[in-house]
Amino acid sequence: MPGFDYDLFVIGAGSGGVRASRIAAAHGARVAVAEEYRVGGTCVIRGCVPKKMLVYGAHFAEDLEDARRFGWDVGEPKFDWATLRDNVLADVDRLNCAYTDTLNNNKVEIILERATIAGPNAVRLASGQTVTAGKILIATGAWPIIPDVLGAEHGITSNEVFHLEELPRRVVIAGGGYIANEFAGILHQFGSHVTIVNRSDTILRGYDEQIRDRLLQISMTKGIEFRFNAPFEKIVKQEDGSLRIFLKGCEPIEADALLFATGRRPHTEGLGLENAGVAVNEKGAIVVGADNRTSCDSIYAVGDVTDRIQLTPVAIREGQAFADSVFGGTPRQVDYSCIPSAVFSHPPIAGVGMTEGEAREKIGEIAVYQSDFRPMKNVLAGRNERSLYKMICNAETGVVVGLHMIGPDAPEILQAAAIAVKAKLTKQAFDDTVALHPSMAEELVLMR
Missing domain, CATH: 3.30.390.30 (FAD/NAD-linked reductase, C-terminal dimerisation domain)
Known part of the structure; x- marks a missing residue:
């Protein structure tokens, strides 16, 4: 695309952005990708991958206990959070390097700074430079939602939970979705007392009712507590550093940590979409057609930022379909029917x-x-x-x-x-x- 600095400029180096960048470059496009944090995105850096490693670690709690029934003398098991945390974060570093190498090997230019839309074919970097591209792809993902409640600043999200200095003795998890139930299982197995607080009366909405009821039954049997129909009123940090959490219709809960797992919203705030007339819906998600094109003909979007299906494999397929269609001469569309999903609960x-x-x-x-x-x-x-x-x-x-x-x-x-x-x-x-x-x-x- 003559007259532009790049044929394709990708904003966001997560799963969808990396796949689109690599495939477009393989088709011969001049590609740059901007990432304000680390290459790899939510899945690799602070989502699926490190979470699954914690899941593996949590399973040893019951496995070591069960081992005795299978004839093994395992002594008195002792868990050290810092060892697992640091090993997981080290592997995240490895994956960050691996994804970076993949882009470099495919001759994709990596720009490690924030980028925003300056126009239909223009991107403004945090350094102040403006670059142009024939096509722009937005793949900025989604960000954890923090409820608008007094004292919410005392809570953490799934972004921070991987970096805890020490495990909380008592933890309250807000939400009833997959992130809430996964971390409930993880932290419970590590020895924390876990209470899930949900503003509705249903966990894992969208999953089969019998299956989610079975998980609720098993979780309660294990000792995980639930508070349903309990919206937050306020969170108070006490002198000893602990939290006193006030809920509507319930007694206050004393906790050492509060984890917000109340959903994720498309990461579009401050992205400059209005500079190119890119339409968003009421949730802030970028509106796209079946070919991932936005309301601006030169700008596309894939992954969680479109809020179609927030799953890593879906973002990857969307990125591949975009690159093949726009730069490979092989039009493709993602089939969203019959997509499998999992909750790595316990x-x-x-x-x-x-x-x-x-x-x-x-x-x-x-x-x-x-x-x-x-x-x-x-x-x-x-x-x-x-x-x-x-x-x-x-x-x-x-x-x-x-x-x-x-x-x-x-x-x-x-x-x-x-x-x-x-x-x-x-x-x-x-x-x-x-x-x-x-x-x-x-x-x-x-x-x-």
């Missing part, structure tokens, strides 16, 4: 397709199959915790329209099963498949 949840409620509303006549069982490991360990797998089918055709599960390794099992749902296979296809015994996954072909 135990984890995974699902794909319609929930039972959605299927009854959209299809009408459905058939529901399930397996409610106690995993073999739990039997020998003396744990009563049960897993639940559900399959929802179109009663007329037998096609599987939804698959949902809670139990050990549920996300690992669902990934393969999601292919069957995407391919519109029938319950009979599952029935005709020989079980892999003994495994938890075999319950997928044994459901009645």
